[in-house]
Amino acid sequence: MTPSAPFVDPWQIHPVQIVEAVPESEGVTTYRLRYCGGGGKADYAFQPGQFNMLYVPGAGEMAISMSGEDRQAEGWLHTVRLAGVVTHAMSRLGVGGVLGMRGPFGKPWPLDNAQGCDVIVVAGGIGLAPLRPALQQLSAQRSAYGRLALLYGARTPSGLLYRNDYATWQDAGWQVELTVDRHEPGWTGRVGVVPQLFDRLRGLNTGRTVVFICGPEVMILFAARAALARGIPPQQIWVSLERHMQCGVGMCGHCQLGPLLLCRDGPVVRYDHAERWLQVEGL
Numbered sequence: 001m002t003p004s005a006p007f008v009d010p011w012q013i014h015p016v017q018i019v020e021a022v023p024e025s026e027g028v029t030t031y032r033l034r035y036c037g038g039g040g041k042a043d044y045a046f047q048p049g050q051f052n053m054l055y056v057p058g059a060g061e062m063a064i065s066m067s068g069e070d071r072q073a074e075g076w077l078h079t080v081r082l083a084g085v086v087t088h089a090m091s092r093l094g095v096g097g098v099l100g101m102r103g104p105f106g107k108p109w110p111l112d113n114a115q116g117c118d119v120i121v122v123a124g125g126i127g128l129a130p131l132r133p134a135l136q137q138l139s140a141q142r143s144a145y146g147r148l149a150l151l152y153g154a155r156t157p158s159g160l161l162y163r164n165d166y167a168t169w170q171d172a173g174w175q176v177e178l179t180v181d182r183h184e185p186g187w188t189g190r191v192g193v194v195p196q197l198f199d200r201l202r203g204l205n206t207g208r209t210v211v212f213i214c215g216p217e218v219m220i221l222f223a224a225r226a227a228l229a230r231g232i233p234p235q236q237i238w239v240s241l242e243r244h245m246q247c248g249v250g251m252c253g254h255c256q257l258g259p260l261l262l263c264r265d266g267p268v269v270r271y272d273h274a275e276r277w278l279q280v281e282g283l
């Protein structure tokens with residue numbers, strides 16, 4: 001069973017302010033946002049894997065996952081990669097800039113259902129952003145889970161996100177395995193694609209292993225196949241999928257993938273519920 005998302009008024013746009021903008025890698029920035037005029041912790045509660053619709057005045061609206069909590073400052077984080085009009089407009093706002101926010105929306109990672117299980121988190125590039133709150137929650141509730149492993153890769157070493165977090169996660173008991181597509185000077189780690197990192201995991205207890213995957217769709221497919229090839233059942237594999245979103249609440253149909261509306265039925269879906277549709281080119 002997938003946990004249900006908390007109720008939100010989907011049409012209410014909250015003015016929020018950028019209070020910090022931290023460059024992560026080329027074209028990728030983590031923004032710390034906070035309600036204008038403050039707001040209680042309950043006002044911005046979200047579950048790992050959910051997303052907000054961010055509205056940049058004069059540019060448009062886009063779906064962006066939460067990439068972390070910032071409870072002390074009563075805010076939350078979004079990690080954004082420059083893509084087109086809206087992401088560039090957000091980067092031009094800078095610290096102090098005000099934008100509109102609706103949310104949180106969507107189904108989260110099923111962390112409660114994974115209690116007692118081993119958890120493998122698989123991410124490619126900016127796909128680590130929606131998984132980071134899950135990594136944080138799993139670390140905070142370490143004793144409720146079995147073995148924890150992160151398999152993460154980026155195109156280049158400088159494209160790896162959240163490099164300061166890896167040691168913290170290792171201290172919390174994570175096996176952290178990294179890879180890059182292309183070598184850069186100074187990189188002494190692995191070169192190869194993310195699904196190959198499954199080879200680093202010895203002695204999997206497949207019956208009680210849950211896999212969470214996010215990244216480019218081709219990586220998701222190959223990572224899921226790598227998990228299946230090792231005997232992990234499809235019902236224990238969860239993927240976060242992206243399609244262009246407009247309403248965020250299952251009313252406009254823009255985010256359709258087969259019978260799924262990914263804003264409402266996802267973005268986190270069980271792999272066997274999406275696999276058939278992911279094989280259809282152009283869907």
Ligand SMILES: Cc1cc2nc3c(=O)[nH]c(=O)nc-3n(C[C@H](O)[C@H](O)[C@H](O)COP(=O)(O)OP(=O)(O)OC[C@H]3O[C@@H](n4cnc5c(N)ncnc54)[C@H](O)[C@@H]3O)c2cc1C
Nearest residue numbers: 062063064065079080081083084085086087129242243267
């Ligand atoms: C649930 C969800 C969560 C997301 N989380 C994040 C996040 O945490 N960080 C982040 O940087 N981005 C995230 N995205 C992607 C983000 O919504 C798009 O990159 C954004 O719409 C780009 O807006 P834009 O106007 O800058 O670019 P656009 O002009 O809309 O797009 C620029 C280029 O990117 C392509 N594109 C746009 N949206 C997508 C998409 N969803 N998937 C693949 N290609 C796309 C377009 O076809 C175009 O070629 C998420 C998307 C979804 C659906």
Ligand code: FES
Nearest residue numbers: 246248252253263
């Ligand atoms: S974004 Fe409108 S139905 Fe999903």
